[in-house]
Amino acid sequence: xxxxxxxxxxxxxxxxxxxxxxxxxxxxxxxxxxxxxxxxxxxxxxxxxxxxxxxxxxxxxxxxxxxxxxxxxxxxxxxxxxxxxxxxxxxxxxxxxxxxxxxxxxxxxxxxxxxxxxxxxxxxxxxxxxxxxxxxxxxxxxxxxxxxxxxxxxxxxxxxxxxxxxxxxxxxxxxxxxxxxxxxxxxxxxxxxxxxxxxxxxxxxxxxxxxxxxxxxxxxxxxxxxxxxxxxxxxxxxxxxxxxxxxxxxxxxxxxxxxxxxxxxxxxxxxxxxxxxxxxxxxxxxxxxxxxxxxxxxxxxxxxxxxxxxxxxxxxxxxxxxxxxxxxxxxxxxxxxxxxxxxxxxxxxxxxxxxxxxxxxxxxxxxxxxxxxxxxxxxxxxxxxxxxxxxxxxxxxxxxxxxxxxxxxxxxxxxxxxxxxxxxxxxxxxxxxxxxxxxxxxxxxxxxxxxxxxxxxxxxxxxxxxxxxxxxxxxxxxxxxxxxxxxxxxxxxxxxxxxxxxxxxxxxxxxxxxxxxxxxxxxxxxxxxxxxxxxxxxxxxxxxxxxxxxxxxxxxxxxxxxxxxxxxxxxxxxxx
Amino acid sequence: xxxxxxxxxxxxxxxxxxxxxxxxxxxxxxxxxxxxxxxxxxxxxxxxxxxxxxxxxxxxxxxxxxxxxxxxxxxxxxxxxxxxxx
Numbered sequence: 001x002x003x004x005x006x007x008x009x010x011x012x013x014x015x016x017x018x019x020x021x022x023x024x025x026x027x028x029x030x031x032x033x034x035x036x037x038x039x040x041x042x043x044x045x046x047x048x049x050x051x052x053x054x055x056x057x058x059x060x061x062x063x064x065x066x067x068x069x070x071x072x073x074x075x076x077x078x079x080x081x082x083x084x085x086x087x088x089x090x091x092x093x094x095x096x097x098x099x100x101x102x103x104x105x106x107x108x109x110x111x112x113x114x115x116x117x118x119x120x121x122x123x124x125x126x127x128x129x130x131x132x133x134x135x136x137x138x139x140x141x142x143x144x145x146x147x148x149x150x151x152x153x154x155x156x157x158x159x160x161x162x163x164x165x166x167x168x169x170x171x172x173x174x175x176x177x178x179x180x181x182x183x184x185x186x187x188x189x190x191x192x193x194x195x196x197x198x199x200x201x202x203x204x205x206x207x208x209x210x211x212x213x214x215x216x217x218x219x220x221x222x223x224x225x226x227x228x229x230x231x232x233x234x235x236x237x238x239x240x241x242x243x244x245x246x247x248x249x250x251x252x253x254x255x256x257x258x259x260x261x262x263x264x265x266x267x268x269x270x271x272x273x274x275x276x277x278x279x280x281x282x283x284x285x286x287x288x289x290x291x292x293x294x295x296x297x298x299x300x301x302x303x304x305x306x307x308x309x310x311x312x313x314x315x316x317x318x319x320x321x322x323x324x325x326x327x328x329x330x331x332x333x334x335x336x337x338x339x340x341x342x343x344x345x346x347x348x349x350x351x352x353x354x355x356x357x358x359x360x361x362x363x364x365x366x367x368x369x370x371x372x373x374x375x376x377x378x379x380x381x382x383x384x385x386x387x388x389x390x391x392x393x394x395x396x397x398x399x400x401x402x403x404x405x406x407x408x409x410x411x412x413x414x415x416x417x418x419x420x421x422x423x424x425x426x427x428x429x430x431x432x433x434x435x436x437x438x439x440x441x442x443x444x445x446x447x448x449x450x451x452x453x454x455x456x457x458x459x460x461x462x463x464x465x466x467x468x469x470x471x472x473x474x475x476x477x478x479x480x481x482x483x484x485x486x487x488x489x490x491x492x493x494x495x496x497x498x499x500x501x502x503x504x505x506x507x508x509x510x511x512x513x514x515x516x517x518x519x520x521x522x523x524x525x526x527x528x529x530x531x532x533x534x535x536x537x538x539x540x541x542x543x544x545x546x547x548x549x550x551x552x553x554x555x556x557x558x559x560x561x562x563x564x565x566x567x568x569x570x571x572x573x574x575x576x
Numbered sequence: 577x578x579x580x581x582x583x584x585x586x587x588x589x590x591x592x593x594x595x596x597x598x599x600x601x602x603x604x605x606x607x608x609x610x611x612x613x614x615x616x617x618x619x620x621x622x623x624x625x626x627x628x629x630x631x632x633x634x635x636x637x638x639x640x641x642x643x644x645x646x647x648x649x650x651x652x653x654x655x656x657x658x659x660x661x662x
Contacts, residue, residue: 186622188637241618435615438595493630496622497593 002380003157004224005214006167008318009081011074012210012305013050016058017081021315022322025330026350030304032194032206041181042491046192048208048306049176050074068128069119071105075129075173078213082169083133086215090135096165097139099126100152100172101310102503104141104474107177109483120479122525123472137165140533141525143474145503146273146364147232148172149212149313150372151522154230155537156216162540164533167217172314175209179483180309182491183499187240195276195307197300197332198285198346200339205275208306212314220377225321228262228357228375228383231255231545232520234512235367236462240500242279242363246286248518249369251463253291253359259544260373261381262357264292267373269329269353271320271360274300275307280363285340287369293359297351298344303333313362317372324355324376365500366509368521389543389571391550397454399426399446399564404453411453419560423449434514441478441501443557444510450564451511451551458568464548464576466519467508468538470526471556474504507555520545538569548574580653588649591627592620604649621646634659 009017013031014024024031031048038045055073062080064073079097088095104122119125126139142152149172156168174180184190184207191204216227233252235243243249257263270293272284288294301316308315323329331349338346356379361371375381398405402422404412412429414422423445427437430452440448447469478501486494500506505523512521520541524534534552542550553566585599594614602614609616621642628634634656636642645655 186626188622188625238617239619435594435596439593439619493626495626497619500619 001161001218002220002383003160003216003218003227004220004377005227005321006217006219006221006224007082007085007215008321009078009213010210010315010318011078011081011212012208012308012315013048014304016077018318018322022319025304025319028333030194030333031208032303032306040176040178042178045181045190046194046206047176048206050209069105069108071107071173071175072125072129074175074211075099075171076132078173078211079133079169079171082213082215088167088215090133093136094166096137096159096168097130097135098142098152098156098168098170099129099139100142100148100170100314102143102145102148102174103180106179106479107175109179109479121472121476122474123527126525138527143310143503143523143525144364144368144505145366146309147313147362147368147370148310149315150317150360150362150370151232151313153214153216153227153314153317153372154232154370155522157227157230158537158540158544159533160216160218161544162536164536167215169213169215170314171211171213172311173211174309174311176207178486178491181207182486182494183482183502185491186494186496186499189277191276194334195302196334197274197276197302198281198298198338198340198344199335200337202276202278202281202339205277205302206306208308210305210308210311210315212311212318214314214318223325224377225324226375226377226380227372228380229256229258229260229373230371231259232368232370232522234509234518234521235369236512236516236518237367238513239367239506239509240365242283246283246290249284249287249361249363250290251518252369252371253287253293253361255545256359256371256373259384260357260375261383262373262375264296266357267293267296267359268324268355269297269299269358271299271301271316271358273362274302274332276300276302281340283363284361285342285344288344289342294342295345297329298346299329300332301330313370317360317374320358320360320374324358324374327352327355329353365503366505367512368505368509386543387573389539390573391539391542391569391571393567394570395454395568397450397564397566399450399562404450406453419562439497440510443475443477443555444501444507446557446562446564447507447555448510448514450566451515454551454566454568455515460549462516462518464519464574465517466541466545466547466550467511467517467521468524468541468550468552469508469555470524470534471504471554472525472527473556473558474525475502477558478502511551519547542569542571546574547571577653577657580656581649584649584653587627587631591623592616602649606648608646608648628656632656632660
């Protein structure tokens with residue numbers, strides 16, 4: 001089954017709609033600039049931010065009432081633009097929506113409101129967007145840190161392959177706020193000037209705002225570009241620092257190329273994450289080399305858009321699709337002096353090229369990496385043939401009310417009703433010496449301890465195990481902690497060890513590090529666990545990513561309330 | 577200096593969530609980072625920068641500069657004594 005990108009929209013400060021954005025790129029225009037004062041940071045910041053006035057005007061055209069947040073308006077605008085290019089109707093049950101974001105409505109977070117106004121929860125956000133369109137299917141949210149956009153495209157592809165939907169709209173968005181800028185500042189990862197990916201002078205990234213949306217379907221039209229392959233891996237090394245070897249991103253690239261049936265020599269160019277932090281670009285240079293792509297032109301679009309977080313994968317993939325069709329490779333603006341341990345072919349200027357296929361990658365906190373292959377349909381290769389997975393649950397675990405059950409058997413219970421006491425006792429019983437447990441936030445401790453019991457006596461190779469986790473609120477518990485610190489003490493006191501846990505997929509990262517899991521890893525925000533659609537997705541993921549096992553289920557904690565249900569699935573059709 | 581070293585040990589334990597560690601477990605001259613010792617990582621280094629700023633009024637803009645300063649509790653204490661403003 002071949003899946004195509006059949007309509008697309010980019011909404012950034014460079015323009016509303018893909019054409020305006022491409023025109024800006026053609027003339028080397030960047031959305032990035034120095035802001036000495038702003039509503040989203042205490043100190044001067046170099047970033048790409050929407051002019052509120054522009055958004056208001058555009059919203060008026062769409063009749064978006066003020067009840068919608070900036071995040072929601074941007075997602076609605078990009079999806080509306082895609083719908084206007086097609087004849088599909090979201091009231092149709094065969095059409096799904098996948099939204100990728102790292103933080104959604106975080107701008108609304110206020111720690112002083114114990115119960116919240118409901119809108120900050122990622123799940124409520126997706127509900128509001130679905131209702132706006134009268135959509136038959138509530139949008140599924142993928143929150144996989146900075147790979148969210150690329151992840152979500154892979155999810156969209158697999159949902160179609162699994163027969164869950166006939167077409168899927170994949171939309172990504174993030175907006176900036178004190179919440180996000182203070183966190184990145186605490187990581188010392190922001191540059192005071194326009195970022196310089198892969199350059200020896202690079203000293204950090206620039207944050208940016210934006211939204212992007214694509215329509216994926218099996219129809220092939222005149223302007224279609226094939227989403228030919230996709231794969232996700234985990235470093236299993238550190239929750240914030242990238243792999244020292246690049247081996248795992250290389251696994252994702254090779255997985256995506258295998259699915260697309262292409263060899264390194266077929267690839268016209270590689271669009272990397274290229275954030276311009278010292279360690280990200282270093283890791284990517286190693287991964288690109290390991291994947292045999294070191295002599296292919298390499299590009300980063302961050303100097304134009306900044307790092308648009310959950311939107312970046314989609315916005316940049318759309319640009320890639322148009323580069324293939326236009327026969328133009330956009331230059332990595334500003335690049336002068338090579339500065340990566342493995343040399344890469346980075347070009348500062350636009351270049352006319354014969355195009356066939358390209359690779360788009362992303363890497364993010366929680367150690368996750370993703371890669372997709374986009375192909376011009378006339379050069380499409382026979383796709384990878386795989387045998388459908390035969391999936392069964394071989395073990396299950398639940399954690400609730402100070403009690404841990406494996407199957408129906410109680411393996412641990414505490415007299416204490418306090419989560420903090422219970423989870424420490426449960427951890428001690430595991431005889432796990434990992435002192436990093438004490439540094440984790442409470443939701444991570446929950447997932448981490450559960451896997452200690454679930455994976456006891458289970459043997460597997462790193463690449464044959466995957467993990468897909470869900471909840472309804474993302475990382476809200478720690479989001480509130482981070483917001484409390486910056487609102488009480490100022491942005492400068494933001495704590496990196498708190499901020500890193502404001503990404504829900506970090507629980508997956510912690511489990512991957514401890515148990516050396518390098519296969520597909522994804523975090524969904526949804527209303528209920530193990531729904532039929534997610535199960536079909538997981539079965540397809542196990543088939544396409546060739547997983548022998550997959551941990552999947554629900555992991556949620558807010559304050560002293562928590563619930564976890566994980567299943568360990570086995571694909572009995574697995575062949576090495 | 578001894579007093580500052582003890583104070584720093586307490587701050588590191590509290591701020592870096594070293595729950596199983598007591599001040600007596602920390603050798604003031606042993607390396608803080610890398611395998612063995614306290615096994616601190618890059619996020620801990622950023623947290624130590626915050627401790628210096630919040631509690632001692634010392635700003636370190638470039639994390640790379642921290643390598644020698646953060647070698648051990650003793651080197652940290654020496655740096656604070658030489659640069660303290662609060």
